[in-house]
Amino acid sequence: MRDIKDLREEILISLKNASSNEYEALKIKYLGRKGVITSILRGLKGVPKEERKIIGMEANKLKKEIEEFFKQHKVERAKSSSGKFRDYTLPGRKNLPGAVHPVSRALDEIINIFMRLGFSIEYGPEIESDYYNFEALNIPKHHPSRDMQDTFYIAESDKLLRTHTSPVQIRTMERQKPPIRVIAPGRCYRKDEIDPSHSPVFHQVEGLYVDENVTFADLKGILSAFAGDFFGPDTKTRFTPSFFPFTEPSSEMYVSCVFCGGKGCNVCQYTGWLEVLGCGLVNPKVFEYVGYDTEKYSGFAFGLGVERFAMLKYGIDDMRLLYENNIEFLKGVIK
Ligand code: PHE
Numbered sequence: 442m443r444d445i446k447d448l449r450e451e452i453l454i455s456l457k458n459a460s461s462n463e464y465e466a467l468k469i470k471y472l473g474r475k476g477v478i479t480s481i482l483r484g485l486k487g488v489p490k491e492e493r494k495i496i497g498m499e500a501n502k503l504k505k506e507i508e509e510f511f512k513q514h515k516v517e518r519a520k521s522s523s524g525k526f527r528d529y530t531l532p533g534r535k536n537l538p539g540a541v542h543p544v545s546r547a548l549d550e551i552i553n554i555f556m557r558l559g560f561s562i563e564y565g566p567e568i569e570s571d572y573y574n575f576e577a578l579n580i581p582k583h584h585p586s587r588d589m590q591d592t593f594y595i596a597e598s599d600k601l602l603r604t605h606t607s608p609v610q611i612r613t614m615e616r617q618k619p620p621i622r623v624i625a626p627g628r629c630y631r632k633d634e635i636d637p638s639h640s641p642v643f644h645q646v647e648g649l650y651v652d653e654n655v656t657f658a659d660l661k662g663i664l665s666a667f668a669g670d671f672f673g674p675d676t677k678t679r680f681t682p683s684f685f686p687f688t689e690p691s692s693e694m695y696v697s698c699v700f701c702g703g704k705g706c707n708v709c710q711y712t713g714w715l716e717v718l719g720c721g722l723v724n725p726k727v728f729e730y731v732g733y734d735t736e737k738y739s740g741f742a743f744g745l746g747v748e749r750f751a752m753l754k755y756g757i758d759d760m761r762l763l764y765e766n767n768i769e770f771l772k773g774v775i776k
Pocket of ligand 1: 606742744745
C-alpha cells in the first residue's frame with residue numbers, strides 16, 4: 442500500500458512536469474501491457490486475499506486517475522501549434538511521383554533524334570497571318586484547307602490560329618540562308634470535331650532541310666533513320682505519292698505496323714502499314730517567296746502529328762485519353 446502511495450506521488454509529479462510530446466511514452470510506461478500499473482495488477486495473484494482486495498482497489502483507482510489525465514490531455518496533445526487536429530497515428534502519405542505526359546515524352550524523343558541527326562529547333566507563333574500559314578506556302582485562295590470549316594480565324598483581322606507548323610518553314614528561310622536543317626515543334630489548331638483521332642488542338646513537328654543537291658534520297662534516308670530510331674530498328678518505311686501545295690513531288694510516309702510487325706492486324710486494317718507523316722521536296726514556288734535561288738538550292742520538308750506518334754508508340758487507341766487527365770490512365774500508359 443505504501444508503495445502504491447509513493448508510486449502515485451511519483452507518477453503525478455512526472456505527469457505534471459512532462460511536456461506534451463512525452464505523454465505518449467509515459468502512457469506506455471504506466472498503462473502499457475508491460476507498464477507499471479499493469480504489472481502491479483498482474484502481480485496480485487500471489488498476494489493474500491484480504492490484501493489483494495485493497496491493493497487491487499488502490500491500483501485500479503490510480504489506473505483510472507492516470508487514464509483520466511491522459512483523457513484530458515489527449516486533445517491538447519493532438520492539437521498542433523496551428524490549432525489544427527493532427528492524428529500522428531495515421532500512416533504517412535505516399536508521395537506520388539510525377540511523370541512526363543505521353544505527348545511531351547514522344548515530342549522529347551522526336552526532338553532528340555533529330556538533334557542527333559544535325560537539326561536545330563525553331564519556333565513560330567501560334568497566332569499566324571494568312572501570308573505565312575497559306576500564301577507563302579503556295580496554298581491558293583480556293584484551296585480547301587483555307588475553308589472556314591478548317592481554320593480558326595481571329596475576327597476582324599488577317600490573323601488566324603496556325604493550322605500546321607509549315608509557316609515556320611517560311612519564317613526560318615526569311616531569316617537564314619542555306620544550308621538549313623531545322624525542326625519546328627508546336628501546337629496547331631483546326632476546326633475538327635473531337636473523336637478518337639481528332640482534336641481541335643494538336644501538336645506537329647515540322648522539318649526542313651535545304652542545301653545544294655538535296656534529293657528525294659536524302660528525304661528517304663533521314664526519315665527512315667528517324668522511323669527506325671523512334672519505333673525500333675526493325676521498322677520498315679514506304680513512301681507513296683501524295684499532294685501538298687508547298688512540296689513537289691509530295692509523299693506520305695508509312696511505317697511497317699508497330700503492332701503486328703507488318704503481318705496485318707485491325708490497327709493497320711490488315712495492310713501491314715501505318716501512315717505516319719506527310720513530306721516532299723520543297724516546291725520551288727515556296728523558294729521564290731523567300732528569295733532563294735531555285736537553280737542553286739533544293740530541299741525537303743515534312744510534317745508529323747505528335748499525338749499520332751505517341752499513340753502508336755504507347756499503344757493508345759483514343760486521342761481523347763491524352764487530354765482527359767485521368768491519373769490512372771497516365772500512370773499506366775508508359776511502363
Ligand atoms: N503541313 C502538312 C500538314 O499539316 C504536313 C507537311 C509538312 C507535308 C511539310 C509536307 C511537308 O498536313
